[in-house]
Structure formats: structure tokens, C-alpha cells
Amino acid sequence: MQRGLQTLIRLALLALVLGLWEVLPRIGAVNPMLLPPLSDVATTLWGLLGRANVREAIAVTTLEVITAFAIAVPLGAAAGILLAENEYLGAIFKPMLFYVFSIPKSIFLPLFILAFGIGFGQKVGYAAFTTTFVVMMSATAAVESVRGDYILVARSFGATPAQIIWRIYVPCMMPVLLETLRISMIFNFTGVMIAEMYASRTGIGHLISNWGENFQLPQLFAGIIILSAVAIAFNETVRRLEARVGAWRQ
Amino acid sequence: MAAVSMNGSARAPASDIALEVRGLSHVYEAGDRAVPALQDIDMSVRAGRFIVIVGPSGCGKTSLLMMMAGLRAHSAGTLLCQGRPIPTPDPTRVGVVFQEASLFPWLTTLDNIEFPLSLRGVPAEERRRRAEAMLSLVGLKGFGARYPHELSGGMKQRVSIARGLVQDPPVLLMDEPFAALDEQTRMTMGHELLRIWSTTSKTVVFITHSLTEAVYLADEVYVMSPRPGRIIDHIEITLPRPRTYEMMATDVFGRLRERIWQQIRHAQ
Numbered sequence: 053m054q055r056g057l058q059t060l061i062r063l064a065l066l067a068l069v070l071g072l073w074e075v076l077p078r079i080g081a082v083n084p085m086l087l088p089p090l091s092d093v094a095t096t097l098w099g100l101l102g103r104a105n106v107r108e109a110i111a112v113t114t115l116e117v118i119t120a121f122a123i124a125v126p127l128g129a130a131a132g133i134l135l136a137e138n139e140y141l142g143a144i145f146k147p148m149l150f151y152v153f154s155i156p157k158s159i160f161l162p163l164f165i166l167a168f169g170i171g172f173g174q175k176v177g178y179a180a181f182t183t184t185f186v187v188m189m190s191a192t193a194a195v196e197s198v199r200g201d202y203i204l205v206a207r208s209f210g211a212t213p214a215q216i217i218w219r220i221y222v223p224c225m226m227p228v229l230l231e232t233l234r235i236s237m238i239f240n241f242t243g244v245m246i247a248e249m250y251a252s253r254t255g256i257g258h259l260i261s262n263w264g265e266n267f268q269l270p271q272l273f274a275g276i277i278i279l280s281a282v283a284i285a286f287n288e289t290v291r292r293l294e295a296r297v298g299a300w301r302q
Numbered sequence: 303m304a305a306v307s308m309n310g311s312a313r314a315p316a317s318d319i320a321l322e323v324r325g326l327s328h329v330y331e332a333g334d335r336a337v338p339a340l341q342d343i344d345m346s347v348r349a350g351r352f353i354v355i356v357g358p359s360g361c362g363k364t365s366l367l368m369m370m371a372g373l374r375a376h377s378a379g380t381l382l383c384q385g386r387p388i389p390t391p392d393p394t395r396v397g398v399v400f401q402e403a404s405l406f407p408w409l410t411t412l413d414n415i416e417f418p419l420s421l422r423g424v425p426a427e428e429r430r431r432r433a434e435a436m437l438s439l440v441g442l443k444g445f446g447a448r449y450p451h452e453l454s455g456g457m458k459q460r461v462s463i464a465r466g467l468v469q470d471p472p473v474l475l476m477d478e479p480f481a482a483l484d485e486q487t488r489m490t491m492g493h494e495l496l497r498i499w500s501t502t503s504k505t506v507v508f509i510t511h512s513l514t515e516a517v518y519l520a521d522e523v524y525v526m527s528p529r530p531g532r533i534i535d536h537i538e539i540t541l542p543r544p545r546t547y548e549m550m551a552t553d554v555f556g557r558l559r560e561r562i563w564q565q566i567r568h569a570q
């Protein structure tokens with residue numbers, strides 16, 4: 053009952069926004085040059101999806117996002133856990149990590165272009181770079197969330213070091229790690245977008261930035277819709293995964 | 303209930319001494335400072351006795367318990383559990399119950415109790431059976447599927463006791479297990495513990511700051527001095543068993559409590 057009502061309100065709000073998007077430019081309340089009516093954008097979107105270069109751009113962006121994610125998560129997690137677990141390494145690298153974390157990563161983008169040239173490598177490299185930091189910070193926090201007395205209890209029952217890792221560390225860190233996965237995907241996607249918009253020959257980010265520069269607003273809005281769809285698809289996929297992996301805890 | 307004393311009969315009654323501590327000392331190396339924590343501790347705990355250790359904060363009670371559990375090394379002296387040294391934790395000889403129940407929040411009550419068994423690869427069916435038996439022993443039948451956050455403080459400590467007993471160790475070490483509970487719950491838990499103890503015939507070493515709890519529970523009370531901790535008194539509690547709440551109002555109880563208090567006070 054409650055939830056049904058909430059869904060209803062949500063749908064009503066969505067309909068209202070979409071309705072205003074259509075009506076306001078049509079009656080001239082908003083400059084249609086700046087905000088083309090929804091139906092125009094929808095027509096453009098349909099046309100764009102039929103074009104080979106747009107499809108390719110979507111495929112390229114998706115591949116970049118997945119590749120960067122696949123590099124950054126294991127790398128960041130391993131580094132973060134190592135820093136949290138090894139007091140010596142932690143003492144040396146943790147302060148440095150905090151400094152580097154506070155620097156906006158986008159200023160390193162030109163370096164990636166110099167190193168990889170404009171293309172797949174540069175975009176994946178940059179996104180993986182930014183994401184690794186996020187994963188590393190969260191992984192460190194995850195390890196530190198493991199309470200010492202859990203380990204003491206396990207030891208008192210004769211747990212081996214391997215058992216302490218699998219039976220205490222892993223389940224204890226799991227909620228934080230799953231959360232990390234989702235947040236780092238957002239950073240990862242942002243990384244790919246920035247790289248594509250900054251200097252690229254393909255990808256959704258590249259198309260959007262071009263359309264913006266050429267004042268092709270229906271295309272620009274259509275691009276934003278495509279991008280949002282891809283981003284939401286990624287987020288939902290990770291969230292599903294989160295629920296699946298977390299299910300054994302019930 | 304059968305599982306409770308399963309190994310009880312198999313245990314050799316040959317050695318009547320469950321815990322033997324001879325000239326035990328310990329010095330902590332904290333950076334470049336040496337902190338003498340325990341000095342020349344002698345204890346001889348007969349099997350099946352309920353031993354309480356009291357002493358001022360920081361006198362080394364927890365340290366001593368950790369050593370009895372094989373969780374910490376000592377600098378000098380001998381410590382024998384069931385006649386053998388205990389260099390590493392041995393859950394078949396010693397069970398431990400900590401101050402904070404420290405149940406694993408990601409496991410249900412039953413899974414928490416089964417945890418020590420699962421570490422040793424006991425088959426799932428037997429694990430469940432023994433855990434269920436422990437659960438009813440501590441009076442929590444029907445709560446097996448609950449998660450720790452769904453239990454009250456007292457219930458959590460019951461689960462913790464069940465977990466400490468599930469491997470049926472002859473010795474149970476308890477470090478201020480009821481300190482975080484309110485006075486009423488604490489009393490009830492003390493009473494419960496005595497009931498469990500009398501049905502399982504364990505040797506219990508119990509640390510507390512509450513002198514009333516000490517006298518109420520113990521067969522013998524060891525009193526420790528401030529750091530470095532030494533044994534400054536060893537008192538037989540002659541009150542009959544089973545203990546009742548009414549005994550707390552008796553003269554004997556008051557005198558015993560007073561004697562412990564004087565020892566602690568004058569040692570400061």
C-alpha cells in the first residue's frame with residue numbers, strides 16, 4: 053500500500069517533468085533553441101541509435117568502462133589491504149596516499165595522453181588511475197573496520213591464519229567492499245567520460261562534447277539520455293551483484 | 303543435554319589439578335619501556351572448582367587469563383593446563399568468554415555457537431546438534447536463527463557462554479563477562495552461570511570487579527595487588543551450594559566480602 057503510493061508519486065513526478073519538457077519549449081516559455089521539446093529529442097535519439105558511429109561509440113565507452121573497472125578494483129583492493137595490514141608499508145605510504153587522494157585527478161590527464169596517445173589506452177588508463185585511489189581508500193577503511201576482538205575470539209578457538217582471513221576478515225569487510233564496488237563504478241565512469249570529452253575520437257563523451265560545441269542541442273540531449281541509460285545500467289548491474297554476493301550472509 | 307557432558311566421562315580424573323601456575327611473571331616491552339605486569343603468581347586450581355580473580359584495574363588479570371588461554375606468552379615461570387603447557391590456544395582444553403560478547407554480527411546465533419566446531423571441520427549435522435544442545439543449556443532454545451543485533455546484552459552473553467562451551471573444554475575462562483550488563487541482569491546471569499556450571503562440572507576461572515559477584519559465585523577467590531600483579535590473598539568461600547540470593551544478606555557473606563575489600567584497599 054505504502055510502496056504502491058510511493059511508486060505512484062514517483063511516476064507522477066516523472067510524467068510532470070517530461071510533460072513540462074515537452075510543453076514549455078512549445079509554448080515559448082523556454083527558448084526551444086536551448087531546450088528542444090522532448091518529442092524532438094526522442095526523434096533525434098531514435099535516429100542516432102540507428103547510426104553506426106553512435107552504436108560504435110556506445111560499444112567503445114562500455115568496453116572502456118569495463119576494462120578500467122577490471123584493472124582498478126583488484127589493484128586498488130590489493131594495495132589498500134596491503135597498506136592497512138602491513139604496518140611498515142602503511143606508515144610510509146598512507147600519508148602520501150592521502151596527499152595524492154586530495155589532488156584533482158583530472159590534472160594528470162595530459163600525462164596519460166602523452167604516455168598512451170589519444171585512444172583506448174589513454175581513456176582506460178586515466179579512468180583506472182582515478183578509480184584505483186577510491187578503491188584503495190575504501191579497502192583500507194574496510195580492513196580497519198575488522199575489530200581486534202573478533203580476531204582474538206577466532207584465535208582463542210584455534211583458528212589458523214588462513215581461517216582468520218576467510219572466516220573473519222572477508223565476511224567482516226564484505227559490506228564495505230560491496231559498497232566500494234558501486235561507488236568506484238561511479239568514479240570509473242566519470243573518469244572515462246572526462247577522458248573522452250577532453251581528447252578522443254570516439255565514445256559517447258566525445259560525441260556529446262562535439263554536439264555541444266556545434267550547438268546541436270537535440271543531439272546533445274539525446275546523448276545525455278544514452279549516457280544516463282548506460283550509467284544506470286552499470287550501477288544496477290553492480291547493485292544486483294551486491295545483492296547476490298551478500299545473500300549468503302542471510 | 304547429552305552433548306554437554308559427552309567428553310566428561312572420557313576425561314581422565316587422574317590429575318585432579320586443572321590449572322597449575324608456578325612462579326609466573328610477565329614483563330611487557332612497550333617500546334623502549336619495560337612494564338612489569340605480573341610477578342611470581344602461584345595458583346593451583348583443582349578440577350571442577352569455580353575460581354574468581356579480583357584486583358584493581360590494570361593489575362594484570364586479563365593478561366593472566368590470556369596466558370591461561372594460550373593467547374599470550376609469559377616471561378618466566380610455569381603454566382600447566384591439564385598437566386601440559388599451553389603455548390597456543392587449544393579449544394579442546396580451554397574455552398574463553400570475553401567481556402564484550404564479541405559475537406560475529408554476520409552469523410546467526412546458532413552459526414556463532416557452531417563457529418569453533420566448524421574451524422575443526424566437524425560435520426554440519428553434528429555441529430548443529432551440539433550447538434542446539436548448548437543453546438538449550440543456556441536457556442535460549444528457539445533463538446538460533448536470530449542475529450546478534452536482535453538479542454539483548456544478557457542473551458548475547460548466554461550465546462557467548464554457549465560458544466565457549468560447545469567444544470566441551472574442561473576449563474572455561476571468563477573475563478568480566480557480565481561487566482557490561484545492568485545490575486539485575488548481572489545477578490540473573492551469575493545465577494544462570496552457576497546452574498550451567500553445576501550441570502557441566504567445568505573448572506571456571508572468572509574475573510570480576512564486583513565483590514558481591516565474586517563471593518556469590520566462587521569456591522575460591524584470588525585477590526591481586528596493583529601492578530605488578532601478585533596474589534595477595536586466597537580465600538575459600540565456605541558458603542554452601544546451591545547458592546541463593548538470600549545468602550547475600552547473611553553475616554558470612556558480608557564478612558567474606560569485607561575481607562576481600564580490605565585486602566584490595568590496603569594493597570593500594
Ligand SMILES: Nc1ncnc2c1ncn2[C@@H]1O[C@H](COP(=O)(O)OP(=O)(O)OP(=O)(O)O)[C@@H](O)[C@H]1O
Pocket residue numbers: 330331332337339357358359360361362363364365366529
Ligand atoms: N599488549 C600490551 N603491551 C604492553 N602493556 C600491556 C599490554 N597489555 C596490557 N598491558 C599492561 O599490563 C598491565 C595489565 O593489564 P591487564 O589488561 O592485564 O589488566 P587488568 O587487570 O585486566 O585490568 P582491568 O581490570 O582494567 O581489565 C596494564 O598496566 C597494561 O597497561
Ligand SMILES: [Mg+2]
Pocket residue numbers: 363364365477
Ligand atoms: Mg581486564
